[in-house]
Amino acid sequence: MSNQRQASSASQVPHLSPAELSYLYTSLSLPKNPIRPDGRSPTQFRPLSAETNILPGTNGSARIGFADGTQAIVGVKASVEKTILAADTLDSRSLAQHGDALNREGEEGSAAVSGQGEWVQMSIEIPGYRDDDALPVFLGEMMRESLVGSVAGGSEEVKEMAGGLKGRLVINKRWHWRLYIDVLLLSQPLAYPLPLLSLTTHLALLSTKLPKLKSTGEEDPFFDDDWAVAEYLYPRSNKQSSPSDAPTYPVRPPVTLLVIAVGENVIFDPNREEIAVADAVLAISITRSSDSENMKLLSIRSIDPPSRLTQPGIPNSENVNMLGGPPASSNQSGGQEEVGGVWRPRRGGVQRSVITRMIKTVLQKGGVGEEVIQGLEGVKVE
Amino acid sequence: MPLDTSTTYPLTKLRLDGRRWNELRLLQAQISTNPASSGSSYLSMGNTSIMCSVHGPAEGRRGDGGSAGSGHAVVEVDVNVAGFAGVERKRRAGGSDRQSTRIATTLRSTFQSHLHTYLYPHSTISIHISVLSADGSLLAAAINACTLALVDAGIPMPGLLCGCTAGMSGSASTPRDPRHDELDPLLDLSLPEEQELPSLTVATTTVVPVGENNMDEDEETMKVSVLSMESKVHATYLETMLAVGIDGCSQIRELLADVIKGSRR
Numbered sequence: 001m002s003n004q005r006q007a008s009s010a011s012q013v014p015h016l017s018p019a020e021l022s023y024l025y026t027s028l029s030l031p032k033n034p035i036r037p038d039g040r041s042p043t044q045f046r047p048l049s050a051e052t053n054i055l056p057g058t059n060g061s062a063r064i065g066f067a068d069g070t071q072a073i074v075g076v077k078a079s080v081e082k083t084i085l086a087a088d089t090l091d092s093r094s095l096a097q098h099g100d101a102l103n104r105e106g107e108e109g110s111a112a113v114s115g116q117g118e119w120v121q122m123s124i125e126i127p128g129y130r131d132d133d134a135l136p137v138f139l140g141e142m143m144r145e146s147l148v149g150s151v152a153g154g155s156e157e158v159k160e161m162a163g164g165l166k167g168r169l170v171i172n173k174r175w176h177w178r179l180y181i182d183v184l185l186l187s188q189p190l191a192y193p194l195p196l197l198s199l200t201t202h203l204a205l206l207s208t209k210l211p212k213l214k215s216t217g218e219e220d221p222f223f224d225d226d227w228a229v230a231e232y233l234y235p236r237s238n239k240q241s242s243p244s245d246a247p248t249y250p251v252r253p254p255v256t257l258l259v260i261a262v263g264e265n266v267i268f269d270p271n272r273e274e275i276a277v278a279d280a281v282l283a284i285s286i287t288r289s290s291d292s293e294n295m296k297l298l299s300i301r302s303i304d305p306p307s308r309l310t311q312p313g314i315p316n317s318e319n320v321n322m323l324g325g326p327p328a329s330s331n332q333s334g335g336q337e338e339v340g341g342v343w344r345p346r347r348g349g350v351q352r353s354v355i356t357r358m359i360k361t362v363l364q365k366g367g368v369g370e371e372v373i374q375g376l377e378g379v380k381v382e
Numbered sequence: 383m384p385l386d387t388s389t390t391y392p393l394t395k396l397r398l399d400g401r402r403w404n405e406l407r408l409l410q411a412q413i414s415t416n417p418a419s420s421g422s423s424y425l426s427m428g429n430t431s432i433m434c435s436v437h438g439p440a441e442g443r444r445g446d447g448g449s450a451g452s453g454h455a456v457v458e459v460d461v462n463v464a465g466f467a468g469v470e471r472k473r474r475a476g477g478s479d480r481q482s483t484r485i486a487t488t489l490r491s492t493f494q495s496h497l498h499t500y501l502y503p504h505s506t507i508s509i510h511i512s513v514l515s516a517d518g519s520l521l522a523a524a525i526n527a528c529t530l531a532l533v534d535a536g537i538p539m540p541g542l543l544c545g546c547t548a549g550m551s552g553s554a555s556t557p558r559d560p561r562h563d564e565l566d567p568l569l570d571l572s573l574p575e576e577q578e579l580p581s582l583t584v585a586t587t588t589v590v591p592v593g594e595n596n597m598d599e600d601e602e603t604m605k606v607s608v609l610s611m612e613s614k615v616h617a618t619y620l621e622t623m624l625a626v627g628i629d630g631c632s633q634i635r636e637l638l639a640d641v642i643k644g645s646r647r
Contacts (some may be wrong), residue, residue, distance in 0.1 A: 180466070
């Protein structure tokens with residue numbers, strides 16, 4: 001296990017021989033139609049089961065289980081906290097301005113207050129890892145940054161979400177909500193757990209409710225104790241035609257997808273073996289932009305591909321055991337060139353055209369991003 | 383409005399959540415919840431809910447030293463109380479707190495002696511427990527969840543090990559007066575009760591029928607296998623609490639047995 005902890009951002013390297021890696025790489029990089037070990041198409045996700053609101057003690061919660069047995073549970077808790085005002089507001093001149101602003105707010109509402117990213121806290125528990133190990137911290141930060149970074153387009157119906165999630169957490173000038181998102185992975189990560197955790201967090205946030213505010217303006221916050229009237233963190237529109245329809249959300253939390261490039265091919269939701277031969281691993285965060293039906297790209301992060309750490313294969317021409325002696329061409333034994341069917345650890349780097357294709361596949365109409373969001377819409381969030 | 387058991391209970395004879403003294407909370411359980419492990423279970427007692435998964439018996443990790451040469455399987459327990467389990471979100475600085483360490487230690491010694499570990503020399507049985515929601519009787523619920531997961535994993539044991547908590551409806555710091563008994567024992571305490579009242583956790587198992595009583599099926603003999611108490615109580619009350627706790631354990635045993643039978647396909 002200590003070795004696993006050493007592997008920083010990449011997931012553990014499965015124990016595959018160079019020959020196996022080479023075989024896998026070749027079949028995944030077949031031009032046009034890669035052959036995946038589990039027979040999925042390049043854009044197909046693993047089947048999963050999901051449920052929401054499973055924990056009565058949280059503001060929102062969700063569970064997602066993949067068919068291979070990896071499960072994650074996310075619980076969201078919120079608490080009210082006093083906003084620490086920036087030092088310049090204590091300055092007398094800005095206090096006067098502050099008063100002006102207060103007067104104006106009578107008509108405008110407190111749209112002027114902006115939220116802070118630190119109000120969302122994320123912690124990830126993975127069995128076998130401490131929660132300050134590199135993997136949980138990196139995963140947590142990666143999901144948090146797209147969460148607090150997503151800002152809704154300023155359309156009318158999502159007034160509450162002006163300024164994104166950060167803005168939603170503002171109660172008034174002096175008080176705000178603090179959101180704790182705790183992610184629990186219930187089994188050893190069989191693959192890089194990012195997509196699982198991100199989808200679960202997405203559902204948990206959709207089911208998150210905050211108590212209804214009874215106080216107004218700059219009063220100390222005071223809440224309705226009836227949980228039935230509590231408001232959703234991510235507001236839903238009331239345009240449903242029938243109660244059986246799934247509610248629609250003008251704003252949705254972001255989803256982070258894991259995409260790998262193998263040769264010219266772009267492959268979604270890779271399993272552990274597929275990641276091990278990837279040329280590049282990207283985490284792409286998307287959300288549906290509110291004013292249009294299009295997907296919006298929030299962030300792209302590259303992840304250290306574990307294929308870098310694999311052992312290289314030795315071609316027959318260089319293998320001492322095959323020839324009984326050092327070959328004549330041993331001056332080239334630096335192993336720099338590719339020999340067909342012999343595994344070379346990937347050295348990273350990916351072509352621009354491949355990255356473009358990755359993003360296009362995610363964002364285009366009817367693309368993977370839309371498919372994922374639609375799939376998540378199918379999960380009924382009570 | 384006073385909301386503690388010690389003030390309202392004598393008046394109403396009902397506890398905070400409306401139960402009588404001898405009533406268990408709703409117990410729901412499932413086994414084989416996680417296909418990625420050898421055995422797994424989900425158990426909820428009232429608002430306490432726990433997920434448990436068992437891996438193994440498997441070859442012990444190398445470099446563990448002590449376990450390598452032994453003729454018994456080694457039980458490892460890892461307890462993780464989720465940040466959102468309590469009422470307030472708990473922040474823990476990198477790792478486990480005292481409560482989860484204590485539960486893990488108790489469980490380890492309990493199951494190390496309870497399971498037939500001699501059948502699996504040089505191996506490790508690792509149990510992972512996630513507390514999703516904590517509302518009292520954590521140790522008892524964890525014992526029950528472990529038992530279910532171990533049954534699911536097919537690890538032999540002499541009988542189901544079932545845990546339950548029992549307490550008294552007052553502080554019970556003075557000797558008990560048999561003629562004027564004003565305190566009732568309570569079964570299966572919730573978190574508010576556990577915090578203000580003396581309580582103990584007891585776990586029992588059935589004794590394997592041996593010798594002459596071999597065929598004596600109807601008389602179930604129980605064996606106390608775990609007894610843990612962290613609060614103060616006058617010794618005269620202990621017997622009552624134990625009796626109630628053991629009775630609760632046998633009720634839980636039936637519920638768990640039903641779960642196991644029900645999930646068989």
